[in-house]
Amino acid sequence: MQITHALVGKDGFRLRGEEMSRIDGFSDVVFGFALTLIVASLEVPKTFDELQDVLLGFLPFSICFLFLMTVWLSHFRFFRRFGLHDLATIVINAALLFTVLFYVYPLKFLFTLFTSQFYTEHTEHHPITHAYQFRQLTVTYALGFTAIYLFLFLLNWNGWRQRDALQLDELERLIVRGEMVDLGATACCGVAVAIVAMLIAPQHAMAACYLFGLIGIWKTITGSYFGK
Amino acid sequence: MQITHALVGKDGFRLRGEEMSRIDGFSDVVFGFALTLIVASLEVPKTFDELQDVLLGFLPFSICFLFLMTVWLSHFRFFRRFGLHDLATIVINAALLFTVLFYVYPLKFLFTLFTSQFYTEHTEHHPITHAYQFRQLTVTYALGFTAIYLFLFLLNWNGWRQRDALQLDELERLIVRGEMVDLGATACCGVAVAIVAMLIAPQHAMAACYLFGLIGIWKTITGSYFGK
Amino acid sequence: MQITHALVGKDGFRLRGEEMSRIDGFSDVVFGFALTLIVASLEVPKTFDELQDVLLGFLPFSICFLFLMTVWLSHFRFFRRFGLHDLATIVINAALLFTVLFYVYPLKFLFTLFTSQFYTEHTEHHPITHAYQFRQLTVTYALGFTAIYLFLFLLNWNGWRQRDALQLDELERLIVRGEMVDLGATACCGVAVAIVAMLIAPQHAMAACYLFGLIGIWKTITGSYFGK
Amino acid sequence: MQITHALVGKDGFRLRGEEMSRIDGFSDVVFGFALTLIVASLEVPKTFDELQDVLLGFLPFSICFLFLMTVWLSHFRFFRRFGLHDLATIVINAALLFTVLFYVYPLKFLFTLFTSQFYTEHTEHHPITHAYQFRQLTVTYALGFTAIYLFLFLLNWNGWRQRDALQLDELERLIVRGEMVDLGATACCGVAVAIVAMLIAPQHAMAACYLFGLIGIWKTITGSYFGK
Numbered sequence: 001m002q003i004t005h006a007l008v009g010k011d012g013f014r015l016r017g018e019e020m021s022r023i024d025g026f027s028d029v030v031f032g033f034a035l036t037l038i039v040a041s042l043e044v045p046k047t048f049d050e051l052q053d054v055l056l057g058f059l060p061f062s063i064c065f066l067f068l069m070t071v072w073l074s075h076f077r078f079f080r081r082f083g084l085h086d087l088a089t090i091v092i093n094a095a096l097l098f099t100v101l102f103y104v105y106p107l108k109f110l111f112t113l114f115t116s117q118f119y120t121e122h123t124e125h126h127p128i129t130h131a132y133q134f135r136q137l138t139v140t141y142a143l144g145f146t147a148i149y150l151f152l153f154l155l156n157w158n159g160w161r162q163r164d165a166l167q168l169d170e171l172e173r174l175i176v177r178g179e180m181v182d183l184g185a186t187a188c189c190g191v192a193v194a195i196v197a198m199l200i201a202p203q204h205a206m207a208a209c210y211l212f213g214l215i216g217i218w219k220t221i222t223g224s225y226f227g228k
Numbered sequence: 229m230q231i232t233h234a235l236v237g238k239d240g241f242r243l244r245g246e247e248m249s250r251i252d253g254f255s256d257v258v259f260g261f262a263l264t265l266i267v268a269s270l271e272v273p274k275t276f277d278e279l280q281d282v283l284l285g286f287l288p289f290s291i292c293f294l295f296l297m298t299v300w301l302s303h304f305r306f307f308r309r310f311g312l313h314d315l316a317t318i319v320i321n322a323a324l325l326f327t328v329l330f331y332v333y334p335l336k337f338l339f340t341l342f343t344s345q346f347y348t349e350h351t352e353h354h355p356i357t358h359a360y361q362f363r364q365l366t367v368t369y370a371l372g373f374t375a376i377y378l379f380l381f382l383l384n385w386n387g388w389r390q391r392d393a394l395q396l397d398e399l400e401r402l403i404v405r406g407e408m409v410d411l412g413a414t415a416c417c418g419v420a421v422a423i424v425a426m427l428i429a430p431q432h433a434m435a436a437c438y439l440f441g442l443i444g445i446w447k448t449i450t451g452s453y454f455g456k
Numbered sequence: 457m458q459i460t461h462a463l464v465g466k467d468g469f470r471l472r473g474e475e476m477s478r479i480d481g482f483s484d485v486v487f488g489f490a491l492t493l494i495v496a497s498l499e500v501p502k503t504f505d506e507l508q509d510v511l512l513g514f515l516p517f518s519i520c521f522l523f524l525m526t527v528w529l530s531h532f533r534f535f536r537r538f539g540l541h542d543l544a545t546i547v548i549n550a551a552l553l554f555t556v557l558f559y560v561y562p563l564k565f566l567f568t569l570f571t572s573q574f575y576t577e578h579t580e581h582h583p584i585t586h587a588y589q590f591r592q593l594t595v596t597y598a599l600g601f602t603a604i605y606l607f608l609f610l611l612n613w614n615g616w617r618q619r620d621a622l623q624l625d626e627l628e629r630l631i632v633r634g635e636m637v638d639l640g641a642t643a644c645c646g647v648a649v650a651i652v653a654m655l656i657a658p659q660h661a662m663a664a665c666y667l668f669g670l671i672g673i674w675k676t677i678t679g680s681y682f683g684k
Numbered sequence: 685m686q687i688t689h690a691l692v693g694k695d696g697f698r699l700r701g702e703e704m705s706r707i708d709g710f711s712d713v714v715f716g717f718a719l720t721l722i723v724a725s726l727e728v729p730k731t732f733d734e735l736q737d738v739l740l741g742f743l744p745f746s747i748c749f750l751f752l753m754t755v756w757l758s759h760f761r762f763f764r765r766f767g768l769h770d771l772a773t774i775v776i777n778a779a780l781l782f783t784v785l786f787y788v789y790p791l792k793f794l795f796t797l798f799t800s801q802f803y804t805e806h807t808e809h810h811p812i813t814h815a816y817q818f819r820q821l822t823v824t825y826a827l828g829f830t831a832i833y834l835f836l837f838l839l840n841w842n843g844w845r846q847r848d849a850l851q852l853d854e855l856e857r858l859i860v861r862g863e864m865v866d867l868g869a870t871a872c873c874g875v876a877v878a879i880v881a882m883l884i885a886p887q888h889a890m891a892a893c894y895l896f897g898l899i900g901i902w903k904t905i906t907g908s909y910f911g912k
Contacts, residue, residue, distance in 0.1 A: 010314070022708050022760060024250050029716030032257030037723065039265065039329050045337045048361045054333055055368065061330060069322045076250060076318075086694070090760075094753045101723050102745060105738055109729045133732045140739065238542070252478050260485030267493065267557050273565045276589045282561055283596065289558060297550045304478060304546075466770070480706050488713030495721065495785050501793045504817045510789055511824065517786060525778045532706060532774075 009081070012171045017083025023093060024079055030097045031072050034104045038064050064107055071100065074152045074183070081176075082159040082166065089158055096151035103144040110141055135205035138197040142208070146190030153183040182222065189214050237309070240399045245311025251321060252307055258325045259300050262332045266292050292335055299328065302380045302411070309404075310387040310394065317386055324379035331372040338369055363433035366425040370436070374418030381411040410450065417442050465537070468627045473539025479549060480535055486553045487528050490560045494520050520563055527556065530608045530639070537632075538615040538622065545614055552607035559600040566597055591661035594653040598664070602646030609639040638678065645670050693765070696855045701767025707777060708763055714781045715756050718788045722748050748791055755784065758836045758867070765860075766843040766850065773842055780835035787828040794825055819889035822881040826892070830874030837867040866906065873898050 008014050017024075038061055045051035075096070082089075159166065160176050168176065189212055197208040236242050245252075266289055273279035303324070310317075387394065388404050396404065417440055425436040464470050473480075494517055501507035531552070538545075615622065616632050624632065645668055653664040692698050701708075722745055729735035759780070766773075843850065844860050852860065873896055881892040 020248055020250050020253055020704055022704050025253055025704055025709055026712040028254040029257055029713055032261060033720040036261040051334055051337055065326050098749050106735055109735055248476055248478050248481060253481055256482040257485055260489060264489040279562055279565055293554050476704055476706050476709055481709055484710040485713055492717040507790055507793055521782050
């Protein structure tokens with residue numbers, strides 16, 4: 001039966017946390033809730049027009065979903081590789097879950113803002129009233145983004161710290177180092193966005209978000225994120 | 229203890245994913261949420277009349293429940309048979325979960341529409357105001373239905389692609405081929421409904437849904453869905 | 457490590473479903489939701505008076521909680537004893553979950569009704585306006601209660617049907633028979649309440665609920681429910 | 685593969701409940717819900733000002749989160765150490781989950797009250813109108829706090845009662861005794877707060893909460909809570 005549940009991942013990383021632990025289960029309940037909170041605030045449509053509004057939510061909902069699944073995938077990969085359950089892992093993981101739950105509603109707000117420009121009929125009641133709010137928004141989200149990737153980085157760093165006790169071999173140490181560089185670089189992009197948003201004119205602060213594109217360039221240079 | 233948790237299913241398919249994995253657990257949280265979202269939007273009744281309204285929701289709620297359980301059963305069967313956790317499986321599974329969460333509220337709208345004709349006291353505020361909306365509704369749902377079965381098909385196809393690595397034997401290959409044909413045919417029914425709804429007069433577009441009956445005919449011809 | 461996770465229960469029943477399966481996990485998400493739906497409809501209190509209203513909900517909430525935990529315990533015991541995952545088990549289990557989710561809001565309504573007589577300040581807006589509604593209420597709940605215990609009975613009966621394949625020994629067959637008689641008798645109490653409620657004057661129909669006390673008498677005669 | 689999932693904890697306690705059981709899973713769904721209920725009541729912000737209100741909820745939300753995670757950690761540690769699934773454990777655990785679910789909304793009310801003094805713009809509509817309400821509030825929460833730690837104590841006491849059947853060695857008995865003293869002392873702090881709140885002037889009753897600081901002093905004396 002070890003055909004597919006092989007104890008060694010495709011990349012050669014031996015899986016130390018193959019079985020589902022309580023931390024995995026607890027985290028998945030929280031991730032599942034985060035996804036549902038994005039939908040759950042929508043009312044059940046009662047008329048065709050309300051239904052159409054729900055369907056127009058497709059784009060922001062799918063972007064949030066994609067972002068959360070990327071975070072989940074990093075989380076999943078870490079716990080499968082290390083299978084750690086020490087106190088440091090529990091505390092960092094709790095901080096990660098807290099950040100995800102705390103940002104899920106504001107995140108939806110942001111993506112609705114970004115995508116509302118495609119649906120011109122909604123623009124009359126614009127949710128932003130002052131220019132400085134663009135700057136504050138951008139900084140808030142950039143810091144949330146940074147926090148999530150910082151915690152993912154810290155999880156891996158906590159595993160790396162115990163590399164001798166975990167008997168990581170040469171290949172595994174290389175992979176963990178790569179993962180840490182990736183996560184750290186992604187977190188730094190968030191910091192860069194926040195700094196640039198503070199420096200440029202407030203009404204253009206959201207343009208700093210284009211710096212997130214750096215992540216894509218980074219990934220292209222260092223090889224694909226998932227396929228390594 | 230291997231009496232009932234036998235590693236070989238009743239149909240002779242060896243179960244490669246007997247244990248619960250994190251992908252299973254995460255998916256079940258989302259499926260459980262989808263079921264609850266159907267109920268959760270209902271307010272706790274405060275008077276007898278409101279209670280009666282909740283009880284009248286029995287029929288649409290049970291149809292949604294039945295549909296979701298059918299999808300869950302397909303999902304359950306796939307992961308027990310293949311036990312795959314590669315990136316393609318995770319991505320297709322995420323797309324499936326997204327579609328389920330996204331369609332759960334609109335689905336409830338549809339079934340309420342279908343069944344509201346039995347409760348004449350509600351008909352005065354009909355949720356549909358123009359004939360073209362019937363067409364748009366039918367096409368939207370037919371495509372959602374198609375997407376769900378397409379993703380279930382893709383999951384199995386991804387398993388089929390790895391049939392040599394998974395060491396599927398002759399019987400297992402036969403069963404997977406049968407499953408793929410079934411899921412593919414069901415997805416095609418959704419496409420057929422969408423096409424017919426585009427061609428006929430808009431006010432009769434919902435009649436295209438009777439084409440879903442083709443699935444029943446198909447199942448009768450190729451043998452029972454569950455019992456094979 | 458088999459010290460406490462012994463493969464044989466205290467009553468001598470060998471546990472065939474010791475490990476957590478996906479059906480267990482999925483059912484627990486639904487049970488957890490049912491519990492939460494009872495709380496979730498309450499708004500977060502904003503003033504001291506609203507807080508007091510929430511605290512007054514203690515009694516109905518705890519009765520609902522107790523009832524759901526009893527059903528969960530029966531469910532838990534069945535799956536640990538039999539570890540069955542055949543289609544009949546999945547279908548009966550789905551029907552049980554559906555009934556639990558469907559009745560959770562109406563259940564809360566009922567217990568609020570029962571307990572509201574202790575809080576005289578709420579009685580001015582009585583939720584019942586006609587005498588026949590008492591009858592209809594009682595019949596509706598008695599049937600829901602019957603359905604839940606009928607499905608629990610059917611789960612055990614489906615296990616009993618496969619007693620030879622599962623290699624149940626003499627003691628185990630005795631225990632399953634006892635469980636089936638218990639669950640069947642409890643379901644019959646629900647039917648008795650419904651019938652009596654149909655026969656007596658509508659305004660006294662809720663008095664038929666005292667017949668649920670028969671369950672207590674039955675348990676006392678046949679030995680304790682949990683301790684056997 | 686037993687590198688990190690060692691059967692012996694860092695403190696020398698042999699882990700009897702290493703695998704995830706259904707009681708663990710069920711409890712985690714409820715803990716996950718409790719966390720989400722704290723967020724879920726917040727509406728998705730539609731304007732920048734509403735978003736800022738959500739962000740101001742950071743402090744009360746994070747205190748609730750921290751408290752719940754501490755309770756979860758105690759729960760996690762107990763079930764990993766003892767792996768008990770007897771009826772007493774199930775009943776005490778159910779009582780614990782009930783208390784957590786029941787107090788989650790009132791808890792949020794309390795922390796909002798405590799922290800609202802930092803956000804002066806909210807103070808015009810103060811939620812407390814009479815002095816006696818401070819006393820009632822403090823007693824209510826102190827008793828809820830006591831109940832949660834009493835149930836955690838009872839879980840460990842129930843394990844202690846079975847120390848011979850579980851074959852606890854000398855070190856393990858020492859650790860369990862220490863845990864019981866810790867949990868018992870924490871529960872007593874709750875009782876002390878309630879008693880002091882009853883004795884002092886009602887408008888200063890909340891000052892009794894400073895007695896919770898005794899827990900910190902206690903921990904400092906008996907050694908760190910997590911690190912032992």
